[in-house]
Amino acid sequence: MALINGITRKVAHKFTHKVAQNLSSRGYKQFCKALAQPQAVQREKLSSLLKVIAPSVSGKKYNLSSSLFYEEFIRKVPITEYSDWAEQIDKARAGSSKELSIEANERFQPTSGSTSKIKWIPYTQSFLNELDAAISPWMMDMYMHHPGMLKGTHYWSLSWMPTELRRTISGAVNDDLKLLPWWKRLFMGLTSSVPEGVSLADTSEDSQFATLCYLLADKSLSFLSVWSPTFALTLFDNIIKHKLELVSVLATGKWGERAPALPGLKCPRSQ
Structure with a gap:
């Protein structure tokens, strides 16, 4: 049964990626045309x-x-x-x-840098359209040069909510999928290695820990995209920092002491 489920997931991933590839082709062609002038x-x-x-x-x-x-x-x-x-x-x-x-501003995205406190970046619909226009040609190029991406799941992290803001602002601000048009949201949901629910954890540390659990348990992971290199380095450093806890959680399929901070989020388990 596990083998059948694994084959089914692979077929579903490849089909979903093919659909996304076809839908991205228009944006790719527009971008290539614009390169001429x-x-x-x-x-x-x-x-x-x-x-x-x-x-x-x-x-x-x-x-x-x-x-x-x-x-x-x-x-x-x-x-x-x-x-x-x-x-x-x-x-x-x-x-x-x-x-x-x-x-009109659709949202204000909090972000922080190494030299200052939290910055609030205004997102208008025009800006979101620009992001969308950039994603399509980029993904099309990736699909063409790295066809292995078509076979597995993806992990995207565009923004990360600081712990001190998690209980004070709308959950929509912490959901990067809402930045995208409906078909890209559907694609991301069907091929994502990490569920949206991790962004709603009590703290950013809990979110990162849950993210690591999903990534380490996912044998079909074929693509990682992070907005911030610092975030990626911190995430990977935490594999060593929390290695014993990660092993325990992935072996048992239970969050352990972190369960209260991750309500309603199914814990992954290594197969």
Whole structure:
């Protein structure tokens, strides 16, 4: 029975990946076409961005207009850091409209760096569309050059919620799948090595531990993608740090002392 289930999963994964590959082909072709005239494409991108930024508070601050050429734009707008935008971002989070652009913010994603405290990155629908447009050609290229990806599960980690924020903000902010269009969400759900529920653990450490358990137990894992190299290095270092606990959990299929922090999440078990 285990052999039959294993074969069934492999067939399902390959079929799902093939469907995703076909759906990604359009974005791949558009990207390849744009490569023939990158300057024209980028100037058009700047123009479309300025149309939603120019009427905003930040646009008026720098006296921007939708008709600006790139050469004029770089003279008007200096290189800035997050601290230059923090006050306006805080106002936008509090409900003030048209601070950064006239487009609505779908979410504010918390992230942190090595030099400062938590930063809140505004995500508009246009930005999400840009992410989606980048994913399709990238995945198509990966499928073509690494066909082994078609045979197994994938692990994606785009963002990670700091422990201190987990009980204070919407769960949607901690769900990277909600960044994608419906068919990519379906694909990710069907081929993901790690269930979405790990992001809802009490602490980031518990989430990382559960993630490791799923990854180590998954014999069909064929692809890893992480937004932050630091996150990946920390994750892999924890294999050594928690090796005895990992062995115990994977051998028994029980979370042990971590069970209260991982409610409703089925524990994986090594086969």
